[in-house]
Amino acid sequence: MRAGIDAASGDPIAFLDADLTIPVEIVDLFLDALDTGADIAIASRYVHGSVVDRPWWRRLMGDVYRAVVHLLVPTDIHDTQCGGKMYTAEAAKDLFSRQRLNGFAFDAEVLFLARRNDYRVREIPFALRQRTETSIDFMADAPRMFRDLFLIRLNAMRGVYGR
Numbered sequence: 766m767r768a769g770i771d772a773a774s775g776d777p778i779a780f781l782d783a784d785l786t787i788p789v790e791i792v793d794l795f796l797d798a799l800d801t802g803a804d805i806a807i808a809s810r811y812v813h814g815s816v817v818d819r820p821w822w823r824r825l826m827g828d829v830y831r832a833v834v835h836l837l838v839p840t841d842i843h844d845t846q847c848g849g850k851m852y853t854a855e856a857a858k859d860l861f862s863r864q865r866l867n868g869f870a871f872d873a874e875v876l877f878l879a880r881r882n883d884y885r886v887r888e889i890p891f892a893l894r895q896r897t898e899t900s901i902d903f904m905a906d907a908p909r910m911f912r913d914l915f916l917i918r919l920n921a922m923r924g925v926y927g928r
Contacts, residue, residue, distance in 0.1 A: 766871055770852075770861040778857040782848030786895045794889045795851035803887035804856040805879055807842070808849035814890030823895065830910065837914045840876040843888055847872075856884050863926050869906060870913035877917055878926055 770778060777799055781787050787808050798806035810817050811831070817824070827846070834845050846869070852860070859882070860875045879886055920926060 767861050767864060770857050773854070773857070776854035777851050778854055779851035780849070786893055787847070787849035787891060791849055791889060791891050792851070794891075795849075798887040798889060799851060799853060802885060804853050804884040805876075805886045806851045807844065807876075807886065807888055808847045808891050809842075809844035809888035810847055810891075810893055811843035812888045812890050816892040817895075819893060819895035826907075830907075833911060833914060834873050838873050838877045838917050840873065840880050842876050842880075842886060845873040845876050849891070860884070865920060865925065866913050866916060868913055869910050870917065873914060874917050877921070881921075881926070 766780070769780070777796070779792060779795060781789065781791075791808055795806035809815060810827075830846065831844070834840070838845075850872075856879070860878050863878050864871060864874050866874050876886065
């Protein structure tokens, strides 16, 4: 993601998960959010108006990870991991230049940095219908994701991110 953000030349900068479980039409809502003052717009499964249709075990795993994110990496965001986001170019370039982790926790890290640097984030409800397989291997990826949350907290305490 860092390399893509660094190479991006447009404004704003957006991305959606490759499986397109987040409908591309959300881009219009992202643009509206940025046009009305947000620096970052993110798709959120956990705000009023969202509809989530996915297997119970995916919902459970997401809820557990989300609780740990809120405990270790305060962001004031309901859904750090949803794979649809749009940033002003300025916010994206700044935040991703500070971001250090490789892996699925990069979203939590970037949104943690956004909160620390007073970026305005707006969460956008959407309809998620996720019945396909996931690329996440929970047995292999979950320990790394939890470790990375601790690393974000440690990096912040050590001053790695600056201000």
